[in-house]
Amino acid sequence: MKNQIKLRSGATICQLRPEEADKKKYLTRHSLSKMHLMPTGEPVAYDIAPDGNIIYYFDPSRVTEAPPETWYFPRSKQETMTLPGGSIIERMSVKNAATRGYYTAERLEKMHYETVEEPVAYTYKADKSVLYFYDKKTAKRLPLMCVQCGKDIRYRKKLCVSCYEKDLAVRREEGNAYRSAAYNMDRAKVLFFDLELTGFYDHDEILSITIIDGFGNSIMDTLVKPVSTKSWKRTEEIHKITPAMVKDAPVLEELKPRLKEIFADAENIIAYGVSTDYSHIKHIYEDEAEREEFHKKIRCCANEFVRYTHENRPDIVHASLTDAMSCFEIEWEGVAHSSVADTLGCRKVWEALFPNYYCN
Numbered sequence: 001m002k003n004q005i006k007l008r009s010g011a012t013i014c015q016l017r018p019e020e021a022d023k024k025k026y027l028t029r030h031s032l033s034k035m036h037l038m039p040t041g042e043p044v045a046y047d048i049a050p051d052g053n054i055i056y057y058f059d060p061s062r063v064t065e066a067p068p069e070t071w072y073f074p075r076s077k078q079e080t081m082t083l084p085g086g087s088i089i090e091r092m093s094v095k096n097a098a099t100r101g102y103y104t105a106e107r108l109e110k111m112h113y114e115t116v117e118e119p120v121a122y123t124y125k126a127d128k129s130v131l132y133f134y135d136k137k138t139a140k141r142l143p144l145m146c147v148q149c150g151k152d153i154r155y156r157k158k159l160c161v162s163c164y165e166k167d168l169a170v171r172r173e174e175g176n177a178y179r180s181a182a183y184n185m186d187r188a189k190v191l192f193f194d195l196e197l198t199g200f201y202d203h204d205e206i207l208s209i210t211i212i213d214g215f216g217n218s219i220m221d222t223l224v225k226p227v228s229t230k231s232w233k234r235t236e237e238i239h240k241i242t243p244a245m246v247k248d249a250p251v252l253e254e255l256k257p258r259l260k261e262i263f264a265d266a267e268n269i270i271a272y273g274v275s276t277d278y279s280h281i282k283h284i285y286e287d288e289a290e291r292e293e294f295h296k297k298i299r300c301c302a303n304e305f306v307r308y309t310h311e312n313r314p315d316i317v318h319a320s321l322t323d324a325m326s327c328f329e330i331e332w333e334g335v336a337h338s339s340v341a342d343t344l345g346c347r348k349v350w351e352a353l354f355p356n357y358y359c360n
């Protein structure tokens with residue numbers, strides 16, 4: 001079996017002897033640069049130079065013209081250097097090297113790359129020592145280090161496993177203290193609500209509203225007749241509310257006074273994923289100040305569940321109401337995805353998250 005190496009893209013290429021590469025018409029960087037060309041594709045094969053560096057072979061059908069500023073670079077007094085592997089590389093300025101994507105090993109290391117290929121160009125430093133340039137495209141991507149300790153490879157949130165675990169333990173302790181705190185809420189003044197809609201956008205309309213209190217009492221549970229939407233096939237499949245069902249239901253306008261009364265009395269109003277619900281229920285209020293007042297009372301059960309899973313159950317990656325209910329082993333009451341069942345489910349999830357929420 002032939003020697004192989006894996007490229008950054010995941011592709012594997014084989015080692016070829018120069019005569020084998022010749023037969024396939026593959027070209028090295030050196031032969032390409034003599035034709036003022038540079039590769040656009042990844043290497044298709046490689047060989048190892050006597051100094052241990054890699055020499056890549058490129059497919060001649062995947063090349064482009066090298067930028068003129070690099071090949072017009074002082075041609076008359078052009079200087080070259082022969083590497084131990086036989087490749088001839090050109091002297092070029094740092095700026096010209098950068099236009100081709102060539103950098104020094106030191107610069108590449110700062111970008112978290114390690115060089116494996118032989119240099120592709122060079123220049124002289126002020127002290128006359130040689131400075132080599134390497135192609136970033138074929139350099140090896142180094143694993144990123146932990147931003148906290150700098151010693152280990154990153155795992156999550158830019159931290160290594162042990163720094164991440166330490167950070168998580170602190171967050172978990174804070175989160176658990178926040179969730180288990182006593183909130184002294186009056187069950188009668190805590191409301192849970194859910195809406196079913198004709199669709200997922202702002203112009204969509206409300207089809208049903210369910211509101212319950214902290215005791216689980218039903219405060220409002222009604223279908224709503226949309227004013228301008230006649231059918232909602234896509235969402236109908238989810239919540240099962242048909243146009244015929246809402247034919248004789250009240251329109252939102254008629255429900256406004258009662259809704260305002262209910263919400264005015266509440267201290268906290270909780271929903272699962274409030275942003276959609278808020279953007280539709282807010283229309284019962286005419287002015288911004290009223291909406292602002294209402295928004296202050298809203299709590300999002302989904303946000304709290306996401307925080308809980310991040311801190312305690314990193315194995316849970318989705319945060320739908322169904323996910324939250326199964327996390328706490330809560331059974332659905334009624335038809336899942338109806339506003340009643342969702343509201344009841346939301347209340348139970350909230351109470352699982354905040355076990356000392358009420359005073360009564």
Ligand SMILES: [Zn+2]
Nearest residue numbers: 146149160163
């Ligand atoms: Zn670390």
